[in-house]
Amino acid sequence: MLLRIAFLCFLTGLALFAQTSSDAKVDTPQARAVIATLQPHRPNPAREHPMNLVLVYLDAGQMTLTNPAGKVEKLTFKAGDVRWSPAGESYVSENTTSHPIQFVEIELKNAPPRPPMPVSKLDPTVVDSQHYEVEFENDQVRVLRVHYGPHEGGARHEHILNRVVCYITDQANGKAREVHVSGAMTHSEANTLDQAVERIAVELK
Secondary structure (H helix, E strand, O other): OHHHHHHHHHHHHHHHHHHHHHOEEEEOOOEEEEEEEEOEOOOOOOEEEOOOEEEEEOOOEEEEEEOOOOOEEEEEEOOOOEEEEOOEEEEEEEEOOOOOEEEEEEEEOOOOOOOOOOOOOOOHHHHOOOOEEEEEEOOOEEEEEEEEOOOOEOOOEEEOOOEEEEEOOOEOOEOOOOEEEEOOEEEOOEOOOOOOEEEEEEEEO
8 A cells, every 4th residue: 555655656756756847947057947837726846946946826716835834835826926935844735715716936056156146227126117016135136016907008127137037927029838948138017908018027147
């Protein structure tokens, strides 16, 4: 009986690994991003995270994280929520909702920078704060929430860092659930659609 359970856990682990690998969206010297899918009420094998992660949830839901000591952390989130997950001990994750949930898992390969990062006078959070908000920031990333109303335009601004962009809704440059990588640029933007748009930009320091 124990052998059968162990074999089933092994198969579950292989299935999760295969799915995550095939869903890889971005892999650069600075970051690797995959879209992970968790089926409801199926505990996933314990995983170690040797690198810090940024998680961007694409669905609303609830899940639990159980560490080796048996401590359970309960998470509740909605589509577009962002979470920082520091490197550390392994844990078993379980989707406790009744439907599959997807999230973008961005593994940070970049080492924290030593010198101060350059600052642009056209930083989007300064010149276009109506559309760009800082979700959180630390020594590896600055995470921005970008949102435009229907047919809204924004101010000209500059991006000086590479960034991983996760689309929460359909918009002109990407569809919901897509993940792109973008580099430095100076531009202005406009939402040409009849509905509001939202995305998460993870700037890599």
